Amino acid sequence: MEKKLKITFCILVIALISIIAFAGVYTKGLVSYESKLPEYILDSELTGKRVSYFKVSDATEEKIYDKEGKEVEQIPEGANEADYRKETLKVNADEALTEENFKTVKTIFENRLKGSSANDYLVRVDKQSGNVVVELADNENTSTFLQYLLFKGDFAVSDTENKTVLLSRKDVINSSIEYENSKKGEVTVYLDIKFNDEGSKKLEEVSQKYLKVQNEDDKQKTVDIVVESSTITSMSFDNVIKDGILKIKMGSGTDNQTIYSYANQAGFITYIINNGEVPITYTITTSEFVASELSGKVLNMIIAVLSIIVLIIVIYMIFKFKVDGAFAGLSLISGIAILLLLIRYTKTAVSLGAFAGIVVLVIVETYFILTILNAIKKDCSIDNVIFATTKTYLKKLDIIIILLILAVVFTFMKEVKIYSIGMTLFYGIISLAIANLVFFRSLLIAKHN
Numbered sequence: 001m002e003k004k005l006k007i008t009f010c011i012l013v014i015a016l017i018s019i020i021a022f023a024g025v026y027t028k029g030l031v032s033y034e035s036k037l038p039e040y041i042l043d044s045e046l047t048g049k050r051v052s053y054f055k056v057s058d059a060t061e062e063k064i065y066d067k068e069g070k071e072v073e074q075i076p077e078g079a080n081e082a083d084y085r086k087e088t089l090k091v092n093a094d095e096a097l098t099e100e101n102f103k104t105v106k107t108i109f110e111n112r113l114k115g116s117s118a119n120d121y122l123v124r125v126d127k128q129s130g131n132v133v134v135e136l137a138d139n140e141n142t143s144t145f146l147q148y149l150l151f152k153g154d155f156a157v158s159d160t161e162n163k164t165v166l167l168s169r170k171d172v173i174n175s176s177i178e179y180e181n182s183k184k185g186e187v188t189v190y191l192d193i194k195f196n197d198e199g200s201k202k203l204e205e206v207s208q209k210y211l212k213v214q215n216e217d218d219k220q221k222t223v224d225i226v227v228e229s230s231t232i233t234s235m236s237f238d239n240v241i242k243d244g245i246l247k248i249k250m251g252s253g254t255d256n257q258t259i260y261s262y263a264n265q266a267g268f269i270t271y272i273i274n275n276g277e278v279p280i281t282y283t284i285t286t287s288e289f290v291a292s293e294l295s296g297k298v299l300n301m302i303i304a305v306l307s308i309i310v311l312i313i314v315i316y317m318i319f320k321f322k323v324d325g326a327f328a329g330l331s332l333i334s335g336i337a338i339l340l341l342l343i344r345y346t347k348t349a350v351s352l353g354a355f356a357g358i359v360v361l362v363i364v365e366t367y368f369i370l371t372i373l374n375a376i377k378k379d380c381s382i383d384n385v386i387f388a389t390t391k392t393y394l395k396k397l398d399i400i401i402i403l404l405i406l407a408v409v410f411t412f413m414k415e416v417k418i419y420s421i422g423m424t425l426f427y428g429i430i431s432l433a434i435a436n437l438v439f440f441r442s443l444l445i446a447k448h449n
Contacts (some may be wrong), residue, residue: 021337043351047265054132119349171199200244357424
């Protein structure tokens, strides 16, 4: 009775995992059923890609200067216009259009895409014109990624009243997010901006000049924190800052949604600051979808062929090894199911190479399983079952090590097609190890014990 319960339990667990992996989990929404599993992230070679063209902007802007030569936003009401000078300038000065700056733009674009968790991208820059072509996998995040590339990346601390820039982007090293927990369960989100040596000296002077006043009759002077030409907050200082780190309070909350909102704002600013300031202003002229050569029918055909191969292997093992072969087939299917779930939840990009990785895993797993089944067929005693299911993997450890080395090497490749193979192999080894040691071995021991 106990033997049947163990076997039944293992089979039910395998069935549950397989149903979740292959069929999915759905809940009824307002209009239709909604999937509760993360979607697969497919490489552009499977889904198509968005090709966007960034052109060096030829726009102009008007600058206003007072009689001392300082730039102002506008002429104050009632002021004598003769004391101010207007000048029309290109947003991209001719001296900024250099090959060195074009290379800088390419680097910043790539870093921003990488920081945005874009999995599949290609950035090409014309060394003559400075125009940029960006190829991205087309999905729901693509438009957001493209918008991020248009940001200039400027940062400044300026006087609230006269808009004089006190600290600029060139004074900053990097920024980060900090969380502070109170005893009442409240979480405060801070944006920490670290300045270089020169910036630290300026920050100390600024914090001294803009300290909070003690006397209510005194006028409080404040500074604006400006990111991407927008003021995110105005503040004064409680103390003189001597460590070169400006701590900006983004907000506090006790619920996850509020905390996430403040963290998201801080994260965006960190993203802008840490990836550098783009030396050239661009506009997107066109952004078009280029369909994949691998249509949906071709992809479905690949999946169908792989499914048929696995099915043939399972039928062969059942035909030759009967119940033990059925257990082996269930183990193989559960291993593939666990692999698919890991790919979903780890947001691993799936390319055509991932299918090649699955084929390799199926071949290796079939070899291991057949080795065990043949050993058990000759001697089905419980001692031999335990021995065969343990020693087979130890004897063939060299194959596992080779696969692991390939997985690690491929994972660190920049090319998504190769990276996808590495991640598939890595997660596949984990999945099949779970299937073999937890399910296959347990089923065989339960049956032959």
